[in-house]
Amino acid sequence: xxxxxxxxxFLTRIHVKNQPDLxxxxxxxxxxxxxxxxxxxxxxYLLATWCLIAVFGWANFVTTILVLLPVLVTGGLLLDGYxxxxxxxxxxxxxxxxxxxxxxxxxxxxxxxxxxALMMVNWTVLRDIKLVLxxxxxxxMPIIGRMAMVMVIAFFPYARKEGMGKAFADMADxxxxxxxxxxxxxxxxxxxxxxxxxxxAGLGFAWLLGVWLTSKLGGLTGDTYGAxxxxxxxxxxxxxxVTSWIPGGLHILWR
Numbered sequence: 001x002x003x004x005x006x007x008x009x010f011l012t013r014i015h016v017k018n019q020p021d022l023x024x025x026x027x028x029x030x031x032x033x034x035x036x037x038x039x040x041x042x043x044x045y046l047l048a049t050w051c052l053i054a055v056f057g058w059a060n061f062v063t064t065i066l067v068l069l070p071v072l073v074t075g076g077l078l079l080d081g082y083x084x085x086x087x088x089x090x091x092x093x094x095x096x097x098x099x100x101x102x103x104x105x106x107x108x109x110x111x112x113x114x115x116x117a118l119m120m121v122n123w124t125v126l127r128d129i130k131l132v133l134x135x136x137x138x139x140x141m142p143i144i145g146r147m148a149m150v151m152v153i154a155f156f157p158y159a160r161k162e163g164m165g166k167a168f169a170d171m172a173d174x175x176x177x178x179x180x181x182x183x184x185x186x187x188x189x190x191x192x193x194x195x196x197x198x199x200x201a202g203l204g205f206a207w208l209l210g211v212w213l214t215s216k217l218g219g220l221t222g223d224t225y226g227a228x229x230x231x232x233x234x235x236x237x238x239x240x241x242v243t244s245w246i247p248g249g250l251h252i253l254w255r
Contacts, residue, residue, distance in 0.1 A: 004037075006030040011037050011146070013075045027164065028171025032179040034150050038143035039187045044073060045138040058131050066138065067123050070233075078149075081226020082118070083111030088223070089216050098216065099159060102223045118234065125237045130244035133194065137240040140188050140195050145233040147184040147199075148206035149225050150177060156210045157219040165222025198239040205235045 005016050007030035019026075048069055052062045071079060088102035090110045101108070129137060154172035158165060188195050206228050213224045220228075 002026070003030045004033045007033040007037050008040065011077065012041065012073055014040070014073075024164070024167040025171065028167040031150055031153060031168050031172050032176040033183075034146040035143050035180050035183040035187070038146035039183070041070070041073060041142040042139035042187070045069060045142070046135045049135050049138055053131075053134075058134075060127070063123055063126050066126060067119060070142070078226035078229050079115070081223035082230040083107050083115055084223040085213070085227035086114035087111040089213065095216070095218055099221070102221060118230065122234055122237065125234070125241050128244070129237065129240050133240050133244055136191050136195060137198075137237055140191060140198060141233045141236045143184055143187050144199050144202040144236050145229040147180055148203055148232040149229040150180040151203060152206060152210040152220055152228050153225060156214055159214075159217045159219030159221050159224075163222060165220075165225060168222075168225070169220075194240060194243045197243070198236045201239045202232045202236050206232045 002019075003026070006019060006022060006026055008014055009016060009019065010027060010030065011034065045066070049062075049066060052065060056062050084102045084104075084107075087104075087108040087110045088098040091098055091101050091108075093101065126134070150172065153165075153168045154177050158169040160166060184199070188199050209228050209231060210220060210224075213220055213228070217224070
């Protein structure tokens with residue numbers, strides 16, 4: 001229970017209890033519960049979507065709120081890592097300088113551009129997904145995103161000699177992956193073949209992104225964990241968009 005609450009309070013703005021004596025190892029042990037936290041976030045997104053559509057219909061205003069909701073509920077923690085990663089990776093510097101740039105708390109031009117582009121893509125994709133699939137997509141999106149994060153934490157080297165992200169990498173063992181994987185399957189597979197396709201595409205995309213970032217940085221960091229999770233969520237939405245517009249796709253992937 002302590003590890004789950006640690007994961008919940010680290011990845012979201014949901015506060016359950018004070019944990020003043022947490023150690024780096026406590027954070028590392030919480031990794032196995034990341035997809036479960038994703039399920040809680042997904043439930044929040046699903047209920048918010050249902051309420052907003054019931055009141056306003058499928059309006060542009062509702063789409064904007066749904067794009068901003070994950071930022072509000074999570075505090076933008078992973079989005080910050082995504083922007084820092086963009087600043088470093090696209091800086092055209094050597095590996096060490098890229099890592100220094102990513103560690104800088106200030107946001108550069110590449111980070112701003114990446115954020116604006118991501119928000120635009122997410123908004124557009126959400127608008128174009130068939131309404132019948134919106135709540136499913138938003139529910140499983142944070143689960144798959146956080147499973148992707150567990151996967152790259154466990155299977156890719158850490159790029160720095162120290163850092164908070166290293167605690168997650170050091171503690172991510174086979175048990176961590178097994179528990180996170182079973183949780184993901186439990187919450188994703190029952191939603192049908194569209195959800196399974198999103199899971200496969202999301203994890204495959206996250207793996208390729210991990211390989212590419214490792215080639216640039218010599219490993220991954222806490223910032224790149226956030227970037228991979230954030231972009232995997234977008235990939236999940238893209239899969240549901242494709243499902244929406246393939247002729248007969250809804251019938252094939254939901255039967």
